[in-house]
Amino acid sequence: MQSKTVAFCERMYGWLLKAYPPSHRVEYGEAMAQAFRDLCRDACARHGTWGLLKVVLFTLADAVPSLVAEYTAQEARAMLKRILNSQISFGRLERSIGPIFAMLGAGVLALALHRFYEMHLDGAPFWLGALAATTLALLFAVVGLLVHVLKRWNIPVVQYRRAPGQMLRYFINAPGLCYTAGTWVLVGSVYKLGELRLTEAELLIGLLIALALSMLFIALGLLLNIAKPHNKFV
Amino acid sequence: MSQSAPEDLLPLTPAVFHILIALAGGERHGYAIMTEVTAATGGQLRMGPGTLYGSIKRMIASGLIEEAEERPEPSLDDERRRYYRLTPFGRKVCAAESRRLEKLVALVRRKGLTRPAYN
Numbered sequence: 001m002q003s004k005t006v007a008f009c010e011r012m013y014g015w016l017l018k019a020y021p022p023s024h025r026v027e028y029g030e031a032m033a034q035a036f037r038d039l040c041r042d043a044c045a046r047h048g049t050w051g052l053l054k055v056v057l058f059t060l061a062d063a064v065p066s067l068v069a070e071y072t073a074q075e076a077r078a079m080l081k082r083i084l085n086s087q088i089s090f091g092r093l094e095r096s097i098g099p100i101f102a103m104l105g106a107g108v109l110a111l112a113l114h115r116f117y118e119m120h121l122d123g124a125p126f127w128l129g130a131l132a133a134t135t136l137a138l139l140f141a142v143v144g145l146l147v148h149v150l151k152r153w154n155i156p157v158v159q160y161r162r163a164p165g166q167m168l169r170y171f172i173n174a175p176g177l178c179y180t181a182g183t184w185v186l187v188g189s190v191y192k193l194g195e196l197r198l199t200e201a202e203l204l205i206g207l208l209i210a211l212a213l214s215m216l217f218i219a220l221g222l223l224l225n226i227a228k229p230h231n232k233f234v
Numbered sequence: 235m236s237q238s239a240p241e242d243l244l245p246l247t248p249a250v251f252h253i254l255i256a257l258a259g260g261e262r263h264g265y266a267i268m269t270e271v272t273a274a275t276g277g278q279l280r281m282g283p284g285t286l287y288g289s290i291k292r293m294i295a296s297g298l299i300e301e302a303e304e305r306p307e308p309s310l311d312d313e314r315r316r317y318y319r320l321t322p323f324g325r326k327v328c329a330a331e332s333r334r335l336e337k338l339v340a341l342v343r344r345k346g347l348t349r350p351a352y353n
Contacts (some may be wrong), residue, residue: 028291031264031316032283038265039283062282071286 005049006040008054021074051109107183176220186214240323240330243296248279249289254298254320254328261302263315264290290318296325 001120013036017029043051189210193203246254249271256262256270264286272280281289293299302317320328342348 024291028287032287034313034315035264035268035283035286039268042269056279059282059284063284064281066288073292145250228309 005052006037006044009040009052010037012056013059016060019063019067021070021076024070107180107187178217182214182217182221185217186210189213240326243298244331244334246327246331247289249281249285250298251294251331252279253286253289253293254324254331257299257318257320258325258328261317261319263307263317265315266307267318274288293324294318297321298327333345 010033013033017025017032020029039055039059040052043055047054191204193206193210198206240271246292252271252274253267255274256267259270262270264283268283268286290299291323294301298321299318302319304316306313307315
């Protein structure tokens, strides 16, 4: 009778094991079932059915935190792996470069034009300054594109000529927009804070808030970049 | 896998520390570790299979223990069981944790919060 009860408890534990992450179940499922079986037999031999019931309840209580721990560890490992891959894999990093450089270029251009307007430049000085700022902004974009081309240098450049839409999407995408927004928030805030007559403490608080807001956007961009499927640009 | 210094892994959780102590006596399989830990702590620390093998997995990943050859346990049944043993690094970590706890106990005694067991 007791061996049937133990066998029943083993079957129940087998169902519980299905709740564990597949990798953990494949690696340790059999050993865990074996340990549970030993516990049940020992408890039955010493204390009968009451001992067996206590073991079952104890094992159920033990399973809850261990399930949480295994799933949490698995998710943390998966996220860390994705983050590390995005750092060490040039493919993933390179997908960020275009948006980042576009962001920098846009920031430089906007800042320069705003400054020229405030300085009341007009005529030749304004247009020269605007040309210089535009050139600098385009340079950022070209460098970003060049990095991408160098990475895939075995693909003929002519393909880029045939896919301007793809090129545009390379620079303008969700992560890129987030990085750009983050930069605009930071640069704009710093610029505006500099114009206001603030005390040191107020300036510091303002800068910290601006940095925090900017980091939020940049973090969102990074998360979107990491979560993106493999780049199908080319 | 590059190993950190033993002190970097401190403090150890009670489960991990007691598993290391259980394995200090030689190779053990999972159930033997569970019963030895329960006996050594007078029933204060009981581990279920979930906690045990979760700890074992992390300890293997940290290099504290390693898996030994599978073999049957004659006193139980004929089933092959997975045995585990302490690594040299695991021994160092166990020793480091012991020293940490010794210092802690010495501090508590200096503060007069407890008396030695032999009093």
